[in-house]
Amino acid sequence: MFFTAREYPVRGQMIRLLFSGVPKKLFPLTRKTEPPTKNKRLHLDEIAKFLFSRSEPLVISFINAGFGMNYDPATVSLRPTTTEYIRNFNTTRADIVLVATEKETQRDLFHIEVQTVNDREMSIRMLNYGYRIGSAHPEKSDANGRRVLKFPHQMVIFLDDDPRIPDTVEVRIIFPDGQEVIYQVPTLKIRNYSMTDLVNRELYLLLPFEIFKIRKMFDAANRAKTDQAEKKDLATDELLRTTEDLVQEVERLYNEGRLDPPGKDAIISSMGKIYYHMSTKYSLAREINTKVDTMVTSIMEKVRKEGKREGKLEGKLEAYKEMAIRLLKQGYDIAAISNITGLSRTEIESLRNGC
Numbered sequence: 231m232f233f234t235a236r237e238y239p240v241r242g243q244m245i246r247l248l249f250s251g252v253p254k255k256l257f258p259l260t261r262k263t264e265p266p267t268k269n270k271r272l273h274l275d276e277i278a279k280f281l282f283s284r285s286e287p288l289v290i291s292f293i294n295a296g297f298g299m300n301y302d303p304a305t306v307s308l309r310p311t312t313t314e315y316i317r318n319f320n321t322t323r324a325d326i327v328l329v330a331t332e333k334e335t336q337r338d339l340f341h342i343e344v345q346t347v348n349d350r351e352m353s354i355r356m357l358n359y360g361y362r363i364g365s366a367h368p369e370k371s372d373a374n375g376r377r378v379l380k381f382p383h384q385m386v387i388f389l390d391d392d393p394r395i396p397d398t399v400e401v402r403i404i405f406p407d408g409q410e411v412i413y414q415v416p417t418l419k420i421r422n423y424s425m426t427d428l429v430n431r432e433l434y435l436l437l438p439f440e441i442f443k444i445r446k447m448f449d450a451a452n453r454a455k456t457d458q459a460e461k462k463d464l465a466t467d468e469l470l471r472t473t474e475d476l477v478q479e480v481e482r483l484y485n486e487g488r489l490d491p492p493g494k495d496a497i498i499s500s501m502g503k504i505y506y507h508m509s510t511k512y513s514l515a516r517e518i519n520t521k522v523d524t525m526v527t528s529i530m531e532k533v534r535k536e537g538k539r540e541g542k543l544e545g546k547l548e549a550y551k552e553m554a555i556r557l558l559k560q561g562y563d564i565a566a567i568s569n570i571t572g573l574s575r576t577e578i579e580s581l582r583n584g585c
Contacts, residue, residue, distance in 0.1 A: 274389060274442070275325045277500050278344040281435045282326045283310055285493035291432045293330065293340060296418060297383050306332045311339075315362035322362050327382070329367070339367055339382030347390045353401040356384055356415045384415045389439055391421045391446055425472075429479060434489060438500035440476055441508065444469045448512045466514060473505060551581060558582050 282289055290303050301308075308331075313324040326342040341363055345352065360381040369378035388395045398414045405411075420439050428436050447468055451461035477498065484494045508514070550573055557567045564578050573581075 274346060274439075274504075275344045277438065277503055278342070278387070279326060281438070281496050281500055282328070282342070284496035285490055287490055288435055288493035288496070289328065292435045293328070295432045296385060297340065299330075299338075301330065301332060306330055312366065315366055317362070322358060324359050324363065327363055339363060339380070341382040341384045342387060343385075344387045345389065348388065348392050348395050352386060353399040353413065353415065356386065356399060357401055357403075357413055360384060360415075386415060386417045387436070388417055388419045388421075389442055391443065393421075395419050395421075425476065425479060429483070432488075434483065434493070434497065437476055437480065437497055438504055440472055441469065441501055441504045444472060445508060445511075448508070452512075462512070465512070469505070469508060469514075473501065476501060551577075554578055554581050 282292075286308050287303055289308055290301050290306060293299050293308070294301055309329055311327050311329045313327050315322045315324075324341055325344050326340075328340040328342075330336075330338045330340065332338075341356075341359055343352075343356065343359070349355070361379070364379045364381045367380070369380045372378055386399060395417060398416050400415075401413045403411045403413055418436075420436065420443065423431075423433070423436070425437065425440050428434065428440075444465060447465035448462065451458055451465050454461050480489065480494055480497050483489045484491075489497070554567050554573055554577075558578070558581065564575050564582075567573070567578050568575055
């Protein structure tokens with residue numbers, strides 16, 4: 231059963247819970263402020279950068295799933311690095327560049343570009359990005375004294391529902407001596423993944439873009455010569471249903487410990503950003519925005535309160551560990567230290583080995 235934007239009912243209490251905690255200015259249409267222009271572009275690459283900068287465990291899950299890596303979150307350090315590369319007064323800007331360091335010995339580079347539409351020049355662009363990124367992170371010379379240029383692991387994420395997007399973007403490089411290299415970069419096409427697929431493959435970072443898929447329904451409604459209002463109502467219903475399903479799924483993942491507070495915050499905030507853009511572009515009714523705004527606000531407040539509480543607990547744990555190290559150095563036995571600090575014998579043994 232479908233409902234119009236005017237009569238869409240509150241489904242239990244979920245509408246009030248869906249999107250809690252997005253910043254108050256995220257949905258200005260519900261707060262009597264000046265609405266932004268409908269033609270304002272949604273910078274999906276900026277949303278992707280935000281998602282990839284908020285939660286290290288979330289990014290490690292994506293790298294493992296998307297690139298077939300097997301990083302242990304306990305031993306790998308993953309950090310963003312520069313995305314601007316200047317050469318001969320020309321600046322190349324990549325979307326996302328990450329450095330993974332494991333056990334202080336192995337270092338890998340990862341480069342991800344986010345594309346809305348198919349771009350025939352993408353293979354050349356990725357080749358250029360790879361060269362620039364590799365040059366900015368030089369390797370040691372090899373045994374023969376030759377310079378080593380190591381390209382990063384690369385991927386292009388396509389958000390458009392275009393069946394012509396290839397599985398890899400490729401360029402054929404021909405050298406003067408006749409040598410040839412086929413340079414390939416894999417693509418990840420959002421159109422091929424349902425919400426369930428993203429969860430099962432642990433590609434949690436891509437969940438917010440499920441909302442972006444629905445723009446096709448709105449665009450089709452705007453192009454329709456008949457029944458435009460009905461088709462827009464169907465698209466609105468699908469947008470709200472998807473939003474509700476996504477938030478329920480994110481809440482479940484969080485409760486199961488598969489998302490940390492910063493990760494949940496980033497996903498919900500990004501969902502709200504994309505929803506707001508769709509709401510503005512397709513002129514959704516104010517009451518629909520109010521319902522979604524209420525959902526966002528409540529769930530994010532819950533996340534932030536829990537994050538603060540966990541931060542306090544983590545601070546206490548670190549203090550007890552420091553106390554245990556001091557007691558070990560003073561000659562206390564493990565049983566006594568365990569009674570004093572509440573730490574387990576295994577934890578204290580680990581601290582002693584690290585002293």
